[in-house]
Structures are given as structure tokens and as C-alpha cells.
Amino acid sequence: MxxxxxxxxxxxxxxxxxxxxxxxxxxxxxxxLFQPFSIPSGSMRPTLLEGDYLFVTKWAYGYSNASFPFNPPLFSGRIFGSEPERGDVVVFKYPPQPSLDYIKRVIGLPGDRVQMRDGQLYLNGEPVPRELVRQINDPDITEMNRPVDVYRETLPNGVSYETLDLIPNSIGDNTREFVVPEGHYFMMGDNRDNSTDSRFSVGYVPAENLVGRANIIFFSIAGGASPLEIWKWPTEVRFSRLFTWVR
CATH class of the missing domain: 1.20.5 (Single alpha-helices involved in coiled-coils or other helix-helix interfaces)
Incomplete structure (x- = not known):
């Protein structure tokens, strides 16, 4: 025994x-290495939708306290750091409340001047090329029960992506000129009329707040369904979005 x-x-x-x-x-x-992240809001539509699940590359910009669970104050600055590029889709800690993760697109680098004029993005006094490419009439993508204009922007480094224009002349379509401080970044959502970003309460995002770069969507489910609700997969899983790169 x-x-x-x-x-x-x-x-x-x-x-x-x-x-x-x-x-x-x-x-x-x-x-x-990698952190899974789910999209909680529509601020990055049409690039990212609520119900998208993606992997974030943690080593892309080096490591800071934001790299660790619960954001512990272990050290200051970043180690093995590298700068994000304009157009990167980045997860970061929300500056007013670092316990929250936000995801937006990097628009302005340190020293850049950023402004919106009549819905057009300006960088350092120059308009960013913006072309009306199509309309989307799909509430799953736009959250609107009507056609929505889609514009393609192309940043100075050649990164190109689509943005939604839900409301002409919205509050975010005309702003003051923002000058990005050293060691900070200016973030914007692709859903320009429905995004809390650096134009508003997010403000300039310190380099220390960067968590990582969004890389690949590994799962996506519509209708507010949970991935655990397997019986809903046949009708709610967005199969066309599985294992697609974030651009």
C-alpha cells in the first residue's frame, strides 16, 4: 500500500x-512572442471588425512594461526597441487608463504635424492622397443599414488602406494641427467618424505604451457570437477573413 x-x-x-x-x-x-487580441469595437472598420481575433507580434517594437501582463512598473523606456512605421496597426495601452488595450493605425511619427481638413488627412502640411473607391452596403462591415463611402488613403511611405466615411463633416473631419512630441505617436482609427483616437481623448501615445503590431486574423465571428458557441459557426464564422494579414 x-x-x-x-x-x-x-x-x-x-x-x-x-x-x-x-x-x-x-x-x-x-x-x-505573440499575444491573442479580440476586437471589441468598430473603430477600425473596415480593416478590422468586431469579432475578429488576431495575433499581435510582441517583439516588433521591443519591450516595455506594457509588454507584460498587468503593466507592472519594472523599468522605464523600451529595450530592443524599434520605431513603428506609418500605417502599422498597433495595440497600445490607452494613455489615460493603461489597464485598457486599444488598437489603431499609426498616422503620425515624432515631429510630424497632423491635421484633418474637410475629411482629408494632412501630414506636415501636405494632403495624404485620398480616393473614393467604392461603397459598402453590408451592416456586418459598416454597422449601417445603408451604403457607406469607402476611401483609400496612401501614406508617404506607400502604405495604403481603406477608411469609412459614415458622416460628412463630422466632428473629427476638421481639427487643429497636432504636433507629435518626441517619443510619441499619433493614432487614428480607419472608421474615421466612429473612433476615439489621438484626435480626441487618446492624445499622443508614448512609445512605452506600445504592446505590439497586429499581424494576422486567426478567427472571426459575426453577430456578437462567442467562439465557444460552436453551433453558430456555420452561419456566423467569417470564413473569408480566417488567416488573413492585417494591412
Whole structure:
């Protein structure tokens, strides 16, 4: 009986050890390599939709306190840091409340002057090319029960992406000129009339707040359904979005 008891004890100990090792491995992967992230709002439509699940590359911009769970104050600045490029889609800690993760597109780099005039983006006094390319009449993409204009912007470095224009002459279509401070970035959502971004309460985003770059959508489900509701997959999963790159 003593031998059997020792075997049972050893079996439990081994199971606990395996679980701990698996959790530590998952923590290392999440902290230093990839972090899964779900899209909670429509601010990045049409690029990202509510119900999209994507992987964020953690090493893209180096590491800061924002790289770690719960944002612990371990050190200042970034290590192995590199700058994001204009047009990158980035997850970052919301400056007024760092416990919240936001996802937007990098529009302005340190020293840039950014302004919206009549719905057109200006960088350093020059208009960013903006072309009306189509209309979308799909509430799953636009959240509107009517056709919505889609514009394609092309940044000075050649990065091109689509934006929605839900409301002509909205509050965010005309702004003051923002001058991005050193060590900060100017972020905007692709859904220009429905995005809380650097034009509003987000403000300039410090480099220390960057979590990582959005890379690939690995799952997407519509209708506010949970991925765990497998019975809804045949009708609600957006199969065309699975394993697509974030542009």
C-alpha cells in the first residue's frame, strides 16, 4: 500500500509540474512572442471588425512594461526597441487608463504635424492622397443599414488602406494641427467618424505604451457570437477573413 501511495503522490506531482511548466511557457510566449487580441469595437472598420481575433507580434517594437501582463512598473523606456512605421496597426495601452488595450493605425511619427481638413488627412502640411473607391452596403462591415463611402488613403511611405466615411463633416473631419512630441505617436482609427483616437481623448501615445503590431486574423465571428458557441459557426464564422494579414 505504501508503494501505491508513493506512485499516486508522484503521479499528482508530475501532473502539477506539467501544468506549471505549460503555464510558464504560455506566459513566455504571450509576453515575448505573440499575444491573442479580440476586437471589441468598430473603430477600425473596415480593416478590422468586431469579432475578429488576431495575433499581435510582441517583439516588433521591443519591450516595455506594457509588454507584460498587468503593466507592472519594472523599468522605464523600451529595450530592443524599434520605431513603428506609418500605417502599422498597433495595440497600445490607452494613455489615460493603461489597464485598457486599444488598437489603431499609426498616422503620425515624432515631429510630424497632423491635421484633418474637410475629411482629408494632412501630414506636415501636405494632403495624404485620398480616393473614393467604392461603397459598402453590408451592416456586418459598416454597422449601417445603408451604403457607406469607402476611401483609400496612401501614406508617404506607400502604405495604403481603406477608411469609412459614415458622416460628412463630422466632428473629427476638421481639427487643429497636432504636433507629435518626441517619443510619441499619433493614432487614428480607419472608421474615421466612429473612433476615439489621438484626435480626441487618446492624445499622443508614448512609445512605452506600445504592446505590439497586429499581424494576422486567426478567427472571426459575426453577430456578437462567442467562439465557444460552436453551433453558430456555420452561419456566423467569417470564413473569408480566417488567416488573413492585417494591412
Amino acid at each position: 505504501a508503494v501505491k501511495s508513493r506512485k499516486q503522490s508522484g503521479g499528482i506531482g508530475e501532473t502539477v509540474s506539467v501544468i506549471i511548466q505549460a503555464l510558464l511557457l504560455a506566459l513566455v510566449i504571450r509576453t515575448f
